Amino acid sequence: MIAVLADSACDLPKAVLDQYKIYTIPMSIIYKDKEYLDQVTITPQEVYDKMPTEVPTTSLPDREYGLNVLKQIEDEGYTDVLVVTISNVLSGTPNAIRILSEEYPSMRFHFFDTKTLGVPEGVVVREAAKLVSKGLPINTVLKQLEEIRTRIKGYILVDTLEYLIKGGRLSKTAGAVGTVLNLKPIVSHNEEGKLYTHAKPRGKKQSRKQLKEILEEHLKQSSCEVWVLHAASKPEADEFLESIKDLGGITEIHSYQIGAAMGVHTGPQTIGVVVFNSK
The missing domain is CATH 3.40.50.10440 (Dihydroxyacetone kinase; domain 1)
Incomplete structure (x- = not known):
């Protein structure tokens, strides 16, 4: 068995x-004065609610x-x-x-x-x-x-660079430039298992448009099962889901919450999309 x-x-x-x-x-979610067990003694929503006052770290x-x-x-x-x-x-x-x-x-x-x-x-x-x-x-x-x-790909649209800077995933200098330019990076993962910036659209409207275009490119290749992701941003995610749900080639579509392991770096008000390409 x-x-x-x-x-x-x-x-x-x-x-x-x-x-x-x-x-x-x-995984462990660590604050200055207390340690929690992810999804057991603290929920992702509670992590997001606490973020304005303290951004925790994740640990083993x-x-x-x-x-x-x-x-x-x-x-x-x-x-x-x-x-x-x-x-x-x-x-x-x-x-x-x-x-x-x-x-x-x-x-x-x-x-x-x-x-x-x-x-x-x-x-x-x-x-x-x-x-x-x-x-x-x-x-x-x-x-x-x-x-x-090899058939699974995720894309996270970051609303603010603040948490990438706080989490050490982005330098303060690069973060300052990105904030001035109103960049809304779309983060993905490569074949080595590392995160990378897939695109750097400017502004909310352009970034949502580009996220949809990324999905459409996948659907041109094959039919896909799709997940729309949200981090304290369900209304925005629901709106995005409505905009894509009738695209041809989507076999199933789901709405999932982004957990703390990713969320401590991307922050609240983040949305994303995951595709699972058919063979």
């Missing part, structure tokens, strides 16, 4: 985690909580654990889980790097759970995930 385990950066709603029986280990999973999750998996009779994680380049979380796994020699652990984070990571996690539910051998699952990973 194979269990599927992910970190909380995957941003999958509880209903999806339950539907596919996906176990998760939460809590050891005790992680060991308890692995104990639960062992107690339920699993022999293998497929660990599908945030990009190794972006976080030490995969290595932290690897260290925890050494405490459970009774189970075989198999690690898969999604080379991304947030909902794009979550789509890989969901697909992993689907493959496992079919009873496929672990090596077959891992091989198919490599191909699936």
Whole structure:
């Protein structure tokens, strides 16, 4: 029996985690005076609500909580654990889980790097759970995930550069120039698992237009399952969803919240789109 385990950066709603029986280990959300467990003792919305006064940092999973999750998996009779994680380049979380796994020699652990984070990571996690539910051998699952990973792409439209600067993802100098120019960068991930600036539109209207054009380019290549993302910005995300929902080639469309792992860097009022291209 194979269990599927992910970190909380995957941003999958509880209903999806339950539907596919996906176990998760939460990342830590750290404030000056208190530490929280992502999606367990603090919600993404609570993180966004606190941002005007303090921007937290994300850190490695809590050891005790992680060991308890692995104990639960062992107690339920699993022999293998497929660990599908945030990009190794972006976080030490995969290595932290690897260290925890050494405490459970009774189970075989198999690690898969999604080379991304947030909902794009979550789509890989969901697909992993689907493959496992079919009873496929672990090596077959891992091989198919490599191909699936190439068909998933996420784009985050940042409303303000403030949080990228505070989080150290953008220099103060570059941030100052971008703010003056009213840049609304669209951030994505590359094949190495690193974040990069995909485009630098100016102003809200132009940036939304460009985000839609990026989606349209994907739909020209193949039909896609689509996710519209929001961070304390659901009305804006709903408006964007309305503008794209009738585009040809969309097989399914969802609205998901951006979790804390991505949100502490991009900030509130952020929207995004994730595409999963058909074969």
